[in-house]
Amino acid sequence: MKRAMWCFAILVLLAAPASAQITTSPLFIVERSKNANVVHYDARLTADGSLDPKEPVIAYWVLLAEDGRRKKLSWIERKKAYGFTIKLDPAGNSYKMTLVAASEHQITVKQEKDAVRAEVVIDGRPAVLEKMYINASEGLFGPTVLDIEVYGKDLQTGEMLREKLVPK
Numbered sequence: 001m002k003r004a005m006w007c008f009a010i011l012v013l014l015a016a017p018a019s020a021q022i023t024t025s026p027l028f029i030v031e032r033s034k035n036a037n038v039v040h041y042d043a044r045l046t047a048d049g050s051l052d053p054k055e056p057v058i059a060y061w062v063l064l065a066e067d068g069r070r071k072k073l074s075w076i077e078r079k080k081a082y083g084f085t086i087k088l089d090p091a092g093n094s095y096k097m098t099l100v101a102a103s104e105h106q107i108t109v110k111q112e113k114d115a116v117r118a119e120v121v122i123d124g125r126p127a128v129l130e131k132m133y134i135n136a137s138e139g140l141f142g143p144t145v146l147d148i149e150v151y152g153k154d155l156q157t158g159e160m161l162r163e164k165l166v167p168k
Contacts, residue, residue, distance in 0.1 A: 021047040027057065027109065027118040030082060030101070032134040034143070035065040039073070039082045043109060043116040051111055056095050057086055081134075081143070101134055102148050102165065120152060122161040127152035 024042040031038050041059050044052040059082060061071040073082055079100070086097040086109070094110035097118070107129060108119040118129040129152045136143040148165045 022052060024058065025116045027116065028129045028131055030099075030132045030134060033136055034138075037061055037063050037065045041084075041118070043111075045116070049114060051095065051109070051116065053088070057084070057097060057109060059084065099132075101145060102132065102150075104168075105148075105150065105165065119155065120150065122150050122152050122154075123163040125161060126155045127161050128155060 023045050025045055027041045027043050029038045029040050038061070039059055040062055041057055044055050044058055046052050059073055059078075061073060063069050063071055077083065081101050083100045084097050086095050089096055089108070094108050097107040097109050099105070099107070105120060110117060110119060120127060120129045122129075129150070131151045133149040133151070135146045135148070137146055145167050148167070150163045150165060152161050153159065154161055
């Protein structure tokens with residue numbers, strides 16, 4: 001009887017729809033002045049390797065200042081600091097993403113062949129976004145963003161780029 005149950009379980013797994021197999025691919029990270037914890041932004045890919053139309057990007061903490069574990073963003077973190085909006089580009093070949101902390105800096109998430117990347121304009125040049133660094137001070141009503149440094153590679157030359165943004 002155990003062997004029959006085991007064989008049935010394998011058949012169920014093999015018959016599971018391929019769309020249920022989701023993988024992720026790193027896009028960029030956000031570091032901050034408060035501590036070593038970082039927020040990772042990853043592309044979600046379906047079994048066929050395309051961006052997941054239901055949730056193309058996810059964000060989560062990696063708690064490097066503690067034990068290195070992964071943790072979901074809280075509601076307040078998603079709404080006030082590290083969350084984002086994402087919409088399918090009208091052309092249909094990429095997504096337009098806007099971070100709460102850097103709303104004036106639109107990010108394009110696109111897929112070319114097997115590669116997924118986040119593109120942004122850094123210092124007036126199109127670039128692949130690698131990381132952002134948020135410099136903030138703690139205040140009575142929570143943190144205040146003093147500036148944001150954006151780092152990436154020029155799409156044409158591969159040169160490392162950096163731009164410092166001061167929120168308005």
